[in-house]
Amino acid sequence: MNLHHYAETHDVTNQVPPLSAINLYRDDLPLQEWVKRYQGEWADAALNTYGQLAGSSLMQAGFLANENKPVFKSHDRCGHRIDLVEFHPAYHELMAAGIGAGVTSAPWTDPRPGAQVARAATMYLHNQAEAGTSCPMTMTYACVPALRLQPDLAEHWLPKILSRQYDPRNLPVEQKTGATIGMAMTEKQGGTDVRANTTRAYPVGVGGPGQAYELVGHKWFCSAPMCDAFLTLAQTDKGLSCFLLPRHRPDGSRNEFYIQRLKNKLGNWANASSEVEFRGALAWMVGAEGRGVPTIIEMVSLTRFDCMIGSSSLMRQALTQAAHHCAHRMVGTRVLNEQPLMQNVLADLALESEAALALTMRMGKALDSVHDEQEDKFARLVTAIGKYWICKRAPGMINEAQECLGGTGYVEDSILPRLYREAPVNSIWEGSGNVQCLDVLRALSKEPGVLDVLFAELGDGHGSAVLKQQIEQLKQQFGDTDEIQHRARQLTEDVATALQAKLLLEAGNSSVSDAFIASRLGQHGQAYGTLPRGLNLAALIARSTPAGFQE
Template sequence: MAPGTHTVTNQAPPLVGYDVFTADRALTEAVGRHVAQDVLGTARDELELLGRSAGSAQAREWAERADGDPPRLRTHDRYGNRVDEVDFSPAWHRLLGKAVSSGLTDAWGREHGHVRRAAGFLVWTQAEAGHLCPVSMTHAAVPALRTDPVLAAVWEGRLRSPVYEQGLRPAALKAGALAGMGMTEKQGGSDVRANTTRAEPLAAGGEYALTGHKWFCSAPMNDVFLVLAQAPGGLSCFLVPRVLDDGTRNVFRLQRLKDKLGNRSNASAEVEFDGTWARLVGEEGAGVRTLTGMVAATRLDCVLGSAGLMRQAVAQAVHHCSHRSAFGGLLVDKPLMRNVLADLALESEAATVLGMRLAAAYDADTESERALLRIAVPAAKYWVTKRCTPLVAEALECLGGNGYVEESGMPRLLRESPLNSVWEGSGNIQALDALRALQREPASVNAFLQEVGAARGADHRLDAAIRELLTELADLAGIEARARRVVERMALVLQGSLLVRWAPPEVADAFCASRLGGEWGSSFGTLPYTLDLAAVVERARPAV
């Protein structure tokens, strides 16, 4: 075949070899805003190093291999002995090792640790998202373990270690450990009080034997798990190690791995317990309360993970359209395509700014900031994760047929995009949780209103949206059936307030005009044409 017929022209170069952190103006500004000056230089150095790794050709290769070579379950060895192990791609271990060594499991002891970790989580999600499930659970296990100072003294240092060691052996012999969780069961799902797994006390104080199952248990090769089970005193939280201190394997039978839509690099297993050794965490009957901090932390990671997927999708779309010509010019300069890209960029920036603001509230750890987190985390988790899938689908379309091809990486982003809306409680669970805070916790409502009220007077559309929201909140008739509408408006008003205070005028103006002012259609690309859309798109362009 004549070589000349295969000359490649008018194709965008791969988006590789760039610093994912530095190229994200919304994220770099958020870090500068929320991290003190005496720590900022160190934080930026760490994030730029991770950003260069995330944008490298090597990380892209790891991601493709981890996704294309999914985990394999080995229930028995060649002699018929149960081993209950999962084999992962070598690329998975490289990605996971980089995440751990970059501090993504250690936010609790560093100055501005939550903001620094949140930025790193958002950056490294753009390399590959599946391996961040065990990273998130390990990070989130710390507040649950702190309800038991004895267990925290043993495990916290292991979980916050920057060293990743694969393989099953006693955690005391490893330089670092990873944690997982087992809450849902097939008959209950999010209704964990319907759990039937039993916990029978043993002779030694605080030790129990578990019998039952877990319907979803991600990353089953982690070293230790926090599990809910029914003890004599009610639903309780237990610590379950994979390997006991004497080197014997705990009973942790992997029945099968889930065949999932996305998140294919990560193993999600069904687990059976049969006399499995466990240690009580907290008090009997206080299992849900014990895990409250863990659930809140993983929900924030859902926000950050979705923001990372959104940012990578927007970066790919803007990059492609900045190099691809059609109908006499670059796509990025075409008014309609510019409208689509600007709309996507607004959604991405709003998600990033919100996620980073909540991470800063964790670092502040004041009474008012804790109250804000109580209501803002479920609202943000509801809205940001809901927006992820339509955004990624629209960004994929910007690449045309090339975006539908696996080699572009966009199908992997699209398959991953619904996960965070399901994990740690789907949309209804988040809306009802925010509703409970509205009805029962006045301090949370006050903290939320103070936060959005900080921008009052700066934009008339935001002011009007706040007034409309107050009217919604004052009307309790049919409030449960209206919960999604109410929580959506809460999230949008909060995003609008943050952008009005901190984003460039063209970004805040476009967001308020579309999301709050009603000048928006039912799909991306319907922004008012009079806005400064070129500046919004330019801000989102990844500098390579």
């Protein structure tokens, strides 16, 4: 009797083809359009190249870097303290690609119109392949304005920071071809309240801006502890001050910087986050003494912008996965994306993704508008609005995309579990939701003209009666200061959706703007897939489904 026949239990059918080796830029029509809209079209060829890389080899490297988490080595085999973090080669491949593409440097070395937009698009592509490596690249990019406040330090450090050479070697910066910068601000007792920090800075000599100090204290969160130097905060006799703390002293010896342990995080696995102690660590003051928060705030603003990019890109990759699956998977006698209820869900996800991208790229345009007072005020306000709203929307949107794949979207063979784990980090780091909403109120109350800039941006509704009504309601809400902190989240949400509606209307694609206004400003359900009737869902799905995926 031949038992082999009984081992074949079934034929494998109705399976979605692998999504591999795609061009994340060329297959993303909304991204191409928004880059062009805000003067980044000159980077089209470079974005096309990086989109192909991110959708193929970097995507595979992302899986490897997350399957092989960084490992902390406190001592060498002879018992010498070394405080090193070791990474899988895939991590280094990702870092080299991003730095080589200008993620850490391009807007500073080539500040032409659209430079911040083009850089944001590059980060948007990279982050879809692997988000953990985006953390050290973000901080390296964002440290530049703060360091420029201290010209002597900038002259020494910026050539290596702005290099497109990734150099992971643990050497003094003078011996390296490139450098990365981390950040260490948070302490146990204060968290977001950095003014409660207890780390002390003691002058080695005369003290003051650009001078050497020794730092003693701890940091509960030090992001990317393998970086070459860190911007950190410590108390002096004049208050909280900002310092640049390198891993090595000028004589080449290791600094008194001690990693206690790596954080065991929900996501962001490829990146190392740590607890550290400074035991007389040598550091140099950046900016005025006692003005540490104002000195470092521009860096924080840029990292918050990258949180917007990060969440937007995670949503886009989740949408890509859902669209691809539903373009091929049969249920009953029809492909999923031809079925009305799934069309409602996919179109809703596409709206969320493009609205996030639109607000993010508009922020890039504001950052590109150097020395424009109106755009500076816009950026001051909308950094907090965008960071709050886009990062808040990402986890739920990604979970809905998982549902489109069913059980397949829940297992680690898919990228979706990683995207879902990754999403909360952007809403928590660099100031969680309440911090952002209170910052919105702070900007409006303490910086003259910010509210006027907001309403000038929103205009009169751009032909939409629904948007016009929301704008009028916003004016009334901001005019009522009673219990305004209690209402801060609702106010921030209403501003965010009004801005997104305005941007989509201006872009001129009525299928997108009509659906967004009808669902986000009008009466609609709370879950995704509750779009009202009468919208062009097929156009929305086609717009965000890469051409190569469609049957």
